[in-house]
Amino acid sequence: MSMNRREVLAVTGLGLVGGGLGGAFLPSAASAATGRVPVDGYGPLKPAGKELALPAGFSYRTFGAAGTRMSDGLPTPRCHDGQAVFPAGRDRFRLIRNHEIDSDIPNISLKSLGRINAYDRAAPAGCTSSLYDLSAGRLLESFLVLNGTLSNCSGAATPWGSWLSCEETTEGVGAGFEKPHGYVFEIPSTARGPVEPVPLKAMGRFEHETAPIDxxxxxxxxTEDNGDPGDGFYRFIPRKPGHLAAGGRLQMLAVTGDKEYDTAIGQRVGEVLDAHWVDIDEPDPSDAEDNPGSVYSQGRAKGGCRFLGLEGSAWxxxxxxxxxxxxxDAENGQVWRYVPTGHAAGKLQLLFESPNPKTLNQPDTVAVSPGGTILLAEDGDGEDEAGGDNWLRVLTPAGTIANLAKVIAPLDLHYWNPEDFPEPGPTGASELAGAAFTPDGRHLFINVQYPGVTCVITGPFSGR
Structure with a gap:
């Protein structure tokens, strides 16, 4: 370890490089969460509906349940995942939502939805668009906007008003599909139907998760979620900012001074690492289907650092x-932050590492409110064979964890994992996905992924 390349911040709280996130928390959330076990920072949680338990003062509505008829006559797809919220008039918001459907999930294909502008007629996933009126508390319209993609997990909103939808798989013709997968697709928030799908190949063919933009x-x-042999943290420098289809350069993050750096174990919370970027020579490698880690291996060979299970991210x-x-070290998850300090360099800092599953169990979705609140949605033991809970939690300025919501809707593991449970099996709690705030920070759109419904949570996120 090149200790001369690092420093441990001797400051109060998270000591975030490049400025602080936080300050928009209840004082009790930071002061009471002194132990390792999370506290109910906003107060005790109670069922607020059949899907979620919330603190007093919070409430929610639902819309877009899987199977309900959309405005275009098609059934709402299942497996609600990443999404973005776009202002669309007074108290109205446009929601572009991923549906993470892959070839292994039974009975929920989009194949019957028609083939208008389908990227791949054999692929079952895509994106939908919904217009929701907050003041009326109801859905005004919804329809398909991306068709024929695969395992659309998460993505990000762009500053110019579109949604980047990311495929979390590199399957292709070898798996029976018409085309290769593992790409990013762009959907304008103004789309009125299925867009012409264009894979942004210069942004890499790998198991994509999220794609926030500076x-x-x-x-x-x-971010990349491949797992074995590891995952990379990437950046794409567009040839023409705001026009991703014009191409650009793909790079992977490296820790300066250590060409074999592994972030998965042996890290210290608060430590700041000098970082730089290495080029990926072949962002769309021909062997990606058989070797999902092909892009990662290129970066690793040049000194790129290894992460494990990269999921959600937010700018x-x-x-x-x-x-x-x-x-x-306990394999329960880490929270990282990267801040660029120049065109080719930056600082990487570990903000939090979970010591046990009761504190934080494999965080997935990340959202940051307009006031700086960091939300972490779990994808942990709620979907394991033994069942369990999945929570929406807050990383406080004190570097501890506080509860905000709990999933109470049962997940039928027999239905979703038929090969593992040939007979009726146990139930667990579905994960939450796609957390996205309205610009005023008063409303949070979030999905209960299986079978799929969108919730709009309203409450004093910034304190009382």
């Missing part, structure tokens, strides 16, 4: 906050 430079930061306050869901 609004100042137009650089896209991307805020001049940097990217992202999670490594399976990393850490």
């Amino acid at each position: 609004p100042r430079t137009g650089i896209v930061y991307m 805020s306050d001049g940097g990217v906050t992202f999670v490594a869901s399976e990393a850490g």
